[in-house]
Amino acid sequence: MKRYSMWLLGGLVFLITVLPSWLGIYSTYVQFILTLVGINVILAVSLNLINGYMGEFSVGHAAFMGVGAYISSIITVRLVADSSFFGDALLSPIWSILVFPVSLILGGIAAALFSLLVAIPSFRTRGDYLAIITLAVNFIFKSVIENIDVIGGPRGFMGMGKVVKAMDDVFAMPWVMVWTFISVVLTIYIVRNYVTSTMGKGIVAIREDEIAAELMTVNTRRLKVITFMLSCGLAGLAGGLHGHTLSYVNPSGYFILQSTIMLVMVYLGGMGSISGSVISAVGFTILLELLRPLGLFRWVATPLLLILIMLFRPTGIMGNRELLDVFPKLRKYFTSSEEVITHANATD
Amino acid sequence: MSLDIFLQNFLNAMQWGSFLALIAVGYTMVYGVLLLINFAHGDIFMVGAYVGYFIGTFLLNKFAVKLPFDLPTWLIIPITIMLTMAITALVGVTIERIAYRPLRNRGAHRLYLVITALMFGLLLEYGNLALLGASDRQFPTLFEKEIYTIGNLSVTNVKIIVILLSFLLMGALWFVVQKTKWGMAMRAISYDRLAVPLMGISVDSIIVATFVIGSSMAAVAGVMYGTAFPILSFDMGMLVGWQAFIAAVVGGIGSIRGAMLGGYIMGFIQIYVAAFLPSTFRDLITFSIFLLILVVRPTGIFGVARRTKV
Numbered sequence: 104m105k106r107y108s109m110w111l112l113g114g115l116v117f118l119i120t121v122l123p124s125w126l127g128i129y130s131t132y133v134q135f136i137l138t139l140v141g142i143n144v145i146l147a148v149s150l151n152l153i154n155g156y157m158g159e160f161s162v163g164h165a166a167f168m169g170v171g172a173y174i175s176s177i178i179t180v181r182l183v184a185d186s187s188f189f190g191d192a193l194l195s196p197i198w199s200i201l202v203f204p205v206s207l208i209l210g211g212i213a214a215a216l217f218s219l220l221v222a223i224p225s226f227r228t229r230g231d232y233l234a235i236i237t238l239a240v241n242f243i244f245k246s247v248i249e250n251i252d253v254i255g256g257p258r259g260f261m262g263m264g265k266v267v268k269a270m271d272d273v274f275a276m277p278w279v280m281v282w283t284f285i286s287v288v289l290t291i292y293i294v295r296n297y298v299t300s301t302m303g304k305g306i307v308a309i310r311e312d313e314i315a316a317e318l319m320t321v322n323t324r325r326l327k328v329i330t331f332m333l334s335c336g337l338a339g340l341a342g343g344l345h346g347h348t349l350s351y352v353n354p355s356g357y358f359i360l361q362s363t364i365m366l367v368m369v370y371l372g373g374m375g376s377i378s379g380s381v382i383s384a385v386g387f388t389i390l391l392e393l394l395r396p397l398g399l400f401r402w403v404a405t406p407l408l409l410i411l412i413m414l415f416r417p418t419g420i421m422g423n424r425e426l427l428d429v430f431p432k433l434r435k436y437f438t439s440s441e442e443v444i445t446h447a448n449a450t451d
Numbered sequence: 452m453s454l455d456i457f458l459q460n461f462l463n464a465m466q467w468g469s470f471l472a473l474i475a476v477g478y479t480m481v482y483g484v485l486l487l488i489n490f491a492h493g494d495i496f497m498v499g500a501y502v503g504y505f506i507g508t509f510l511l512n513k514f515a516v517k518l519p520f521d522l523p524t525w526l527i528i529p530i531t532i533m534l535t536m537a538i539t540a541l542v543g544v545t546i547e548r549i550a551y552r553p554l555r556n557r558g559a560h561r562l563y564l565v566i567t568a569l570m571f572g573l574l575l576e577y578g579n580l581a582l583l584g585a586s587d588r589q590f591p592t593l594f595e596k597e598i599y600t601i602g603n604l605s606v607t608n609v610k611i612i613v614i615l616l617s618f619l620l621m622g623a624l625w626f627v628v629q630k631t632k633w634g635m636a637m638r639a640i641s642y643d644r645l646a647v648p649l650m651g652i653s654v655d656s657i658i659v660a661t662f663v664i665g666s667s668m669a670a671v672a673g674v675m676y677g678t679a680f681p682i683l684s685f686d687m688g689m690l691v692g693w694q695a696f697i698a699a700v701v702g703g704i705g706s707i708r709g710a711m712l713g714g715y716i717m718g719f720i721q722i723y724v725a726a727f728l729p730s731t732f733r734d735l736i737t738f739s740i741f742l743l744i745l746v747v748r749p750t751g752i753f754g755v756a757r758r759t760k761v
Contacts, residue, residue: 154562160562160565220742224742224745224746224749227746227749228745228746228749229749231482231488231700231704232700232704232745232749232750232751232754234488235696235697235700235701235741235745236742236745236746238693238696238697239697239738239739239741239742239745240738240742242697242734242737242738243734243735243738243739243742245734246731246732246733246734246735246738247735249731250731250732250735359689359693363569363573366566366569367566367569367570370562370563370566371566374560374562398581399577399580399581400577400581402573402576402577402580402581403574403577403578403581405573406570406571406573406574406577407570407574409566409570410550410567410570410571410574413554413559413563413566413567413570414550414553414554417554417557417558417559417560417563418559418560418563419563
């Protein structure tokens, strides 16, 4: 039972989100919101790796999401869609099914490489000074994109709608949503295993005390580079999905406001809690949609609500605990992270 | 590069740097005392500009509610600045009182306070947008703009006043921090926060004083900004405030002279880049330079590395 419970949970989520969308039960609006929920889950979980587990304060995570969004959108539009930016498509639209996931991965890789701009300074620069480096990287990203006129500059880049339509023509399926679902599962799987691995213990040690961790033979530089690249790569993956969901990307969409939203999701859920990040990402996205009738006051009500939550729960919804720590009865059905570690140690 | 263009831009850079330095000082003071990045500070600057806008229009008798008499111009400027400082300081202290202090007393992690500050910034920004609408507002002309021409150089009185006033304020701040008991207490808190309450100093009142000083500096910056560039918009706090914040950190956060230096460095880089290169490159070059400074000096220009014991 315990062995399959995670798969069962994933299957259940698939059954209530992707399958009805495929069969056309959900309206396009609901599908759009569900995809956004998935993207936000990836973003929150990936940022939690840096801000929660490693204890650095990244304020410019949207830059990496933006890199992923731009790279993957440029690739798909160049290869399989006719656009005013690049002219005719290089490949026939049938290829779109294959090009899309590849472009997502390439977007993630590009974001991971871009994250070296933060990871390498992080060897010496720490804490709030590193936060400013991430913020400066966010400014630099926006400025660079605005200066590249081929991809629309500040006006933004579009044409991903054609790619999504091409995929739909080849085989009718909510493709972006399916890939979002796969990415969410993959993200949670990777991050969960990463933080329970020896490396994960290493980054928690860096958070608690970097010098002590170094003395305990933790290779801090290597771990920092790996963690930044993993986290930012996942953000880039989410960015690619985001670009294809909105079918429009522009540089100010991946700026301070987007970074703020990600930070809020991480700290609302609790630093260093994957289930907290998932809960808060789902809750936050749905809350924003529920408040849409308020119009502009939505952006007044949301911060107010979040301040109140912070005042009553100063460690976020979950603190640094996981769902299993809060509801111990669930241990009957799920493997907790401690068991994963003991199991790994036993087999070593 | 001719000397005239250089000097002309020098004055522009001094003016722009003064705004940034005045805001950066507020960031750095709160950080020095609380170790809190007060992300709402940029929006306090915005609040200052808007409060100044309303008081200025009211005193100039251009508002819906009118005074029974006209005030002389030389009186309007100081009254506007004083009242704006007072009201903005009240806003700053209110935020501290209702959002930061309860969290601090409950022993929340430092970063949760930062997130609350971010939320308060959003709240002020979008509260303004929702209440006052998206249309940009014209800041009232508090005094007539005069242009003096010296050779090929033209100087407006606004520029001179902005530069002189900010120097005056920073001098006053230096005096308060270095020469008064309150200033000594502020320095003591940033030096050792555990020992300060043991010496019979009320930490909470020092924190309130810090917020009062920081917010009123931002208020002056807001009024001056409105006078120099008379268009106000709801997101000016984000656009100018975040840059001032970066300037404060590059100067060495927690250090007041660092914040001033950072503000002026940023002002100079931005103005000179915009003067000699396409202005779209301004942010790219500015932030690349700042990133390099932080890589070379990981604790900013004047920042001191805190020694950690293991």
